Amino acid sequence: MTSLTLNGQAQRCTADPNTPLLWVLRDELGLTGTKFGCGMAQCGACTVHLNGNAVRSCVMPLASAAGAELNTIEGLAKDPVGRAVMDAWVETDVAQCGYCQSGQVMSAVALLKSNKKPSDAQIDAAMAGNLCRCGAYMRIRAAIHAAAA
Numbered sequence: 332m333t334s335l336t337l338n339g340q341a342q343r344c345t346a347d348p349n350t351p352l353l354w355v356l357r358d359e360l361g362l363t364g365t366k367f368g369c370g371m372a373q374c375g376a377c378t379v380h381l382n383g384n385a386v387r388s389c390v391m392p393l394a395s396a397a398g399a400e401l402n403t404i405e406g407l408a409k410d411p412v413g414r415a416v417m418d419a420w421v422e423t424d425v426a427q428c429g430y431c432q433s434g435q436v437m438s439a440v441a442l443l444k445s446n447k448k449p450s451d452a453q454i455d456a457a458m459a460g461n462l463c464r465c466g467a468y469m470r471i472r473a474a475i476h477a478a479a480a
């Protein structure tokens with residue numbers, strides 16, 4: 332049994348501690364907002380926050396989250412920065428197919444929590460690990476600026 336705090340609530344997980352967090356979230360806990368893309372820490376679709384840091388849940392074993400604060404896209408609306416980013420995402424009409432978007436939003440929130448007014452270059456650097464096959468990068472950048480305003 333692994334105990335952690337998930338989106339502000341105490342959570343106990345029964346999966347093997349070596350199970351990637353992505354599959355614990357999706358299969359054991361039914362939180363399917365976190366997406367599987369590559370499974371190799373290359374695309375960012377599975378991004379969640381572990382103790383406030385954006386991490387790739389596809390390569391992070393459940394054991395890494397023991398006793399930690401884990402936040403997913405499902406809990407983001409309770410967070411003022413998360414709310415601002417999600418509102419900006421909608422207002423900027425960022426999503427095309429939408430598959431990568433929860434990972435993009437999680438990375439954007441982590442960025443804005445560490446840097447309230449990032450430059451274009453800082454946004455590009457922070458978001459470089461989140462791929463978008465629709466090429467929504469300019470709208471992603473615009474939404475981050477809007478959320479920071």
Ligand code: FES
Pocket residue numbers: 366367368369370371372373374375376377378387388389390
């Ligand atoms: Fe985790 Fe691609 S699914 S980085």
